[in-house]
Amino acid sequence: MISAVDLVADIADALAAVLPEQRWFSGKGRPIHAIIPLRATDLAGADPRLVHAVVEVDQGELPRDRYQFLFGVRSDVPENLGHAWVAASGDQGVYQAENDVELAVLLLDLMARGTEVQGLRFATEPGVTLDTEQRSRPVGAEQSNTSLVYGQTYILKLFRKVAAGRNRDLEMHRALAAVGCQHIAAPLGSIEGPLGTAGEADTAAFGMLTEYLRNVADGWAMATASVRDLLAESLLIEGAPGSVEHADPADVGGDFASEAYRLGHVVATVHTDLATALGSSPAPAGYLDMLADGMHRRLDGVLEQVPELSPHSDELRAAFDAVRGFEGPLPVQQVHGDLHLGQVLRSVTGWVLIDFEGEPMVPLADRDAPASPLRDVAAMLRSLDYAANHLPLGETDSEQRAAVALAWSTRNQDAFCDGYAQAAPDPRKQAVLLRAFELDKALYEVAYEHGNRPLWLPIPLAAIARLTAAHP
């Protein structure tokens, strides 16, 4: 049998062809010069055989990105795995194994048994016993991970782009579980180990097993269902052309405010739990200037690309400068870091926060730096505004629609803050900071939409116009 290392070397060229098709590959659009295997480990079996690998992708720039793979090897690759095909090696076929029910369940076995293979540690969290009689299935495409669901019980998140060092998602889940936080998916197991077998001895996290939350829907789906209902009701009472009369979001059946309230309460509770678990301290000297400087820098960058923003630049700068003079207590702590409606799930017992990796585009050191919890609050307020506005997109003569969206957004942002204030200080009491965080987030959105979804650009632009017009 060919060794795992040789096997991966054998298929490296084919991988270069397969990689750009993967949703989680972040080097799209740049040529791949070489695929350099860092490690390759046999996990189980002969035919089928399960091989774990990490490869480095040379795209001419440094540092090079590293990616995790699970390969299945079979003499006879079944038809239903055809879409995962990578290459032939000898008389066997090599394919991505996360789609192979027979092989994927072995990962659970390895964790349950606490196996270590060539430094690769499969482990359960303390006190956890796994039921390994679970059928696996891969779930939806994700930006940076591949997830496998086992039965209706566990979900294994495999980090595809891997880096040496601590894994924020895993650490935050562990810290929150340790203080008994009820609003996360309980962490149950992990796969960790050295990034490479030779030279690269630094440890990386490859996978995190958590409880699978059955019967959940994400906040975005919940919120947009509510907006959809409000718009439909408003169409029914639409007045003469140009009229901005619309249904009151408090009166229609799809009202989301009580959900937004409970969501605010849960976010505040998680913030409190994070402070308990990982500490909270007064912001260091210079923090406010650092914040303001950062916001100005972002504005400089975005202004260059998006001239539509220039009418608001004076107000934006004033709002950012106001941060420097903020007075009052300003604790900093670990926060979620990338909070939006897609990162919160409604379960039959309430809201749950997922995915504590932080903003994927930001370097780990910055993601790890303690921050004001208001950043998360501002991010969620922006997400609610997005939900309010996503449906009217593309409508012409949409003054009434915009009024509906504003009414929904205002009602649910208020409800979120009301709920938040039940378990932590009312974020609206720190209006200067909250507004600056919201504007900063909106600038990030402007840049993103400008580059990726120009049709959506009006959403953050309108928010900036509105937020800068209203002085706190």
Next chain:
Amino acid sequence: MSSADLRTEPNPDLEGVPHTGEAVLSDGYLVEPQADDFDHAKAAPTDPHWYKRAVFYEVLVRAFHDHDGNGTGDLIGLTRKLDYLEWLGIDCLWLPPFYASPLRDGGYDISDFRAVLPEFGTVEDFVELLNEAHKRGIRVITDLVMNHTSDQHPWFQESRRDPQGPYGGFYVWSDKDTGYPEARVIFVDTETSNWTYDPVRCQFYWHRFFSHQPDLNYDNPEVGEAMLDVLRFWLDLGIDGFRLDAVPYLFEEEGTNCENLPRTHGFLKRCRKVVDDEYPDRVLLAEANQWPADVVEYFGDPAVGGDEAHMAFHFPLMPRIFMAVRRESRFPISEILAQTPAIPSGAQWGIFLRNHDELTLEMVTDEERDYMYSEYVKDPRMRANIGIRRRLAPLLDNDRNQLELFTALLLSLPGSPVLYYGDEIGMGDNIWLGDRDAVRTPMQWTPDRNAGFSCCDPGRIYLPVIMDPVYGYQAINVEAQSASTQSLLNWTRRMIQVRREHPAFGLGDFNELGSSNPSVLAYRRHHVGNHDTDDDLVICINNLSRFPQPVELDLSEYAGGVPVELTGGVRFPPIGELPYLLTLPGHGFYWFQIVLPDIGRDA
């Protein structure tokens, strides 16, 4: 008032028919009618768990059909309409009380447990109804109020007149009105205290409901025996069971709120034992308007499959269904079902969309009250519509899609469905008649005079028939809808048939199938049969939104199986490892049987 007056008949209407107190024995005991004074009905076909699969139909005798033309429905009228109920597919009728009563509380103020309200007919008429129903495989249950009687009941009249007589201790008497201070006043709008002074006995008597409904004193063993004899009286005649009204309140104990006391459960166990030992195949349905976690206590000991009530109503489900459709979110339903504890193997929930007992906020825990308040009472429309009594069709704006969705939910969620008379044709209500009577108007049979309900002078009908252009009897009636294949009536009948063909609906377990679309409620009902061939696996998918929705379901557990749509038998694409994609029209739903390859190859 002299004591001589009190010896006059409390129920003068019962002159000429057997009734309680038509004679008094030398020891002071009242002579009461005995079951052997009447013919007994033939029993319905034997089936020990019939109530788990049954479709119930709540029908008011007064409102269904008037046989003698006096303007009020009667037992003979109902008997004449049994063919219709059999055709519709009804398994069991639930009749609210038809006992002799001064009717100050809709008949729940019973003045003689062993006589029928004369305007409804006689005990003989009731036995005839039982006979004819049983011939058609239909069972009949009725309400029995065990906690109290009317103050017109001869027991109470004797009790107040003669404290030393055999009935002196049948009620809860006291010289003071200060006992049991922790028991709340339930009807706060009309009553200020649970004690009322009786000028005849010159003592206070205890009542948890209206002051004209004195509570029976279960501390007195004779009361329990007397009530068990009332059960036996009707069971001997052939009745199939009782809905036991106001059960949490039977016993009183100082220092408690006098609800759900252990001795109350003890008495229910005695009732159940009488049924199990002497009258197998009959059921007890407890009315305990409380949260499911508390109601479960009324099923009794799970170790023996339950030894109190066979059934209890699941009250909070109904408003949650309305809320879920209004929110276009499954979570109001998912949450309450997730909070509903397992029930003993011999027990079953009764579920309903409309009946005269609805969720009241007094009964729920603080946390739940907060939830219900934020989600339900604050919504002006929910507040206006659910609190007062409306019929299903007007509640849903007469929207056929929603009527079908709600009915499909009722017929497929865990529990035995209870339909309310007239809802199968989409009858309307008459809100000008006020809270109670709005939904009690005559059943609409035909477009003829009085909706075919009665041949009397229209002015003589107990309540006017509905006459508005949308819901009036000329538009909405059984005759017209029977003739139309597209009618709500024929649709409902078809769905009841489908339900009957699949034991999973009545006997199966319940598991929600989550999906990422919050507007879709999907669940599995699975009945594990004794043999592979009895296995019944049904999947129900409901779109709670008015807009079309996609849903991806994880059915990989049944990979290789084929979903067969239950109303038309159409085979859908087979299930694979990948999520199963379905699209549903606004307020649409599907019922599928999953035919697995090893047992269903020839299906």
